[in-house]
Amino acid sequence: xxxxxxxxxxxxxxxxxxxxxxxxxxxxxxxxxxxxxxxxxxxxxxxxxxxxxxxxxxxxxxxxxxxxxxxxxxxxxxxxxxxxxxxxxxxxxxxxxxxxxxxxxxxxxxxxxxxxxxxxxxxxxxxxxxxxxxxxxxxxxxxxxxxxxxxxxxxxxxxxxxxxxxxxxxxxxxxxxxxxxxxxxxxxxxxxxxxxxxxxxxxxxxxxxxxxxxxxxxxxxxxxxxxxxxxxxxxxxxxxxxxxxxx
Amino acid sequence: xxxxxxxxxxxxxxxxxxxxxxxxxxxxxxxxxxxxxxxxxxxxxxxxxxxxxxxxxxxxxxxxxxxxxxxxxxxxxxxxxxxxxxxxxxxxxxxxx
Numbered sequence: 638x639x640x641x642x643x644x645x646x647x648x649x650x651x652x653x654x655x656x657x658x659x660x661x662x663x664x665x666x667x668x669x670x671x672x673x674x675x676x677x678x679x680x681x682x683x684x685x686x687x688x689x690x691x692x693x694x695x696x697x698x699x700x701x702x703x704x705x706x707x708x709x710x711x712x713x714x715x716x717x718x719x720x721x722x723x724x725x726x727x728x729x730x731x732x733x734x735x736x737x738x739x740x741x742x743x744x745x746x747x748x749x750x751x752x753x754x755x756x757x758x759x760x761x762x763x764x765x766x767x768x769x770x771x772x773x774x775x776x777x778x779x780x781x782x783x784x785x786x787x788x789x790x791x792x793x794x795x796x797x798x799x800x801x802x803x804x805x806x807x808x809x810x811x812x813x814x815x816x817x818x819x820x821x822x823x824x825x826x827x828x829x830x831x832x833x834x835x836x837x838x839x840x841x842x843x844x845x846x847x848x849x850x851x852x853x854x855x856x857x858x859x860x861x862x863x864x865x866x867x868x869x870x871x872x873x874x875x876x877x878x879x880x881x882x883x884x
Numbered sequence: 885x886x887x888x889x890x891x892x893x894x895x896x897x898x899x900x901x902x903x904x905x906x907x908x909x910x911x912x913x914x915x916x917x918x919x920x921x922x923x924x925x926x927x928x929x930x931x932x933x934x935x936x937x938x939x940x941x942x943x944x945x946x947x948x949x950x951x952x953x954x955x956x957x958x959x960x961x962x963x964x965x966x967x968x969x970x971x972x973x974x975x976x977x978x979x980x981x
Contacts, residue, residue, distance in 0.1 A: 664892070664914065665913075665914075666913050666914065666915065666924035666927065666928055667924075669924075669927045669928050669931075670923065670924065670927045673927050673931065768926075771923075772923060775919060775920070775923070779916065779917075779920075
């Protein structure tokens with residue numbers, strides 16, 4: 638249940654963030670690209686949260702109930718995805734660091750047999766995330782190996798977000814139990830693969846991989862940055878004000 | 885590579901649908917390079933399952949016939965029915981063309 642909430646919440650919070658670009662992206666085509674990615678993520682969220690909500694037969698919850706009625710302390714997303722959009726480069730850096738992780742994670746879940754429902758969701762997600770990762774990687778290369786201004790700005794974006802990358806690989810009891818059961822990947826093995834993928838792109842983008850410093854964690858257990866509360870307030874105000882309303 | 889949006893060249897997009905045999909022109913978009921053009925075309929023109937294959941061509945590579953020449957270019961073909969391959973009598977064995 639916790640694992641599914643984490644998967645659903647990562648996608649939900651990131652989708653909400655990307656939705657903020659609607660109408661504001663630097664180019665029309667990029668506006669559509671970012672919002673398409675957001676819609677893909679919302680699809681994943683609906684599937685994962687519906688599955689999570691159905692696990693307790695005595696108190697089933699819908700994906701909407703989980704998305705709109707939980708407080709920030711009950712959200713299990715990574716701190717990385719709740720960071721604000723910043724400028725386009727910040728958003729691309731956030732996508733790049735997350736997409737590579739999300740792809741490896743989804744590829745694992747798609748081929749495990751512990752939970753076939755999750756496997757089906759992940760199999761569909763793999764195709765979507767493969768495109769997201771390609772999109773963000775190509776942009777990292779364009780911006781990094783671009784002008785001196787784009788290069789220094791995207792380097793700064795990556796430097797600023799690096800402290801949130803450790804949380805992706807910090808295994809806690811849920812991750813350990815999940816990987817023993819087979820549902821979740823082993824995070825240290827995942828990190829090795831992620832490092833290879835990230836480094837490949839950074840080299841081609843002529844960017845420098847930041848040194849690991851102190852890593853921020855807490856999102857997986859509901860301890861979030863102040864960003865999330867503000868975002869959720871905006872996201873949840875309507876369904877909370879008009880409970881049970883429908884279009 | 886140019887970072888200034890107004891310098892991004894224009895690309896014409898052609899998409900082949902699942903049932904189609906040829907790529908049809910569906911519109912145009914701006915992108916800084918061919919790879920981005922394919923990605924943008926996928927995002928903009930295939931959202932609703934329109935296609936299975938995309939071609940992007942820099943708009944400047946396309947030469948179009950001029951409307952003012954259409955009389956000279958196309959009218960002469962209208963009354964030359966002997967050019968159409970419809971006057972052969974086909975034997976039954978191959979008469980399914």
